[in-house]
Amino acid sequence: MIDVIGPWNRMHHQDTLEAMFRLRHQVFVEEMGWDLPLARNGRETDQFDTARTIYLVYRDEDGAVAGSMRLIPSVLPHVLGDVFPELCSGPVPRGPAIFESSRSCISRKARRKDPNGMIWGALTCGMIEYAMLRELDFITAVMDRRMVDMARVADWHLNPLGPERRIAGGGVVAVTMPIDTHALDTVRLQRGVPDPVLSLRFAGARAA
Template structure:
């Protein structure tokens, strides 16, 4: 299921974004060996501070398994400011109707290689459908993406082939980078859907996402998905009361932090009060 997180709703989804940044760190730094900035296990760059839209895919367990970042090209963006050598001296695209798509990744450790619902192929297609449908509603006509030859082949095989390229491919570290253009058209979306066998609405409601995501940290209070369960608070309060020394109390607090790090900030604050 897909949720799009932007400047309007990001205050509700800080824990989801944190997990997305952790996925990016595992993929781009650990698996691909890119030279990216990772702090506290999260990969965040300067373009994440420019109010992009993040298309995030969660699986049936509520885990973040795929994502993509969409950023307007009217201001700073990666093709203009990081990968500009691809353009061979030409000016970068700048249009209110063109977005840049970057930081696409999927959790290949958890996902399988088949075309079933919880697979690399399926999640890849779901993220692409979510990105193009979200872009359409925002009035976007085209997307530009910096990709490598492997991703170029993936796009071609999955009914999502670029219709053109900008500049010429250039070596970037261990890979070759190219700038691909894709239109946000009904035909493209239909082609991706046909490839993946997806005919349903890929977007989930914000409430469904919060409910499924919060289940991973323990049961939530009925009608209040933004607060920790009374049982969870009572459990930690009891453990602290029964701690026989400072070391045991510190161990309880460390466990509380680990268990609740993905809960909304209000929930974390409520648990800190019992500590």
């Protein structure tokens, strides 16, 4: 199951958040070599980790944090709108029914044991399930071009917001992700993900 941590329950999940920030440091700083000025003391956080940020957390069979994803309401500062707006040919999509997904990561240990990418699929399904609970229109993201192509091959058609750009030696593109049952069923089938994955099933989260 995917745990959802947000403004309504984060005070009960401080240990989980700490483990997640340390996982992000391991993946983005130690493995990928990103230059992130706010990462320090083995923790990776940035200006977009706020009291209103929502986190999806995947745990392994031992209960350890093995993967995570961040969701930010687009009416707040976020990566696409405040760091990479040039990736959009037009205005950056913003609105109460639009969230951004960012900082998706999976531990090295989990990746070794998951060659078919089920954990990535579970986090993605959790994102779609949560978006459907919140009745979002779509989710935006800044993605590696290869991930966009993989989604298209899997019949999940992400919509580019502008042309591909070269950033830090790689090709990236801004996209919107459709939120519907077709997208959910497509990722479940492609990655062998059970239905459903979210531990969250209460009405209060829809208004959080």
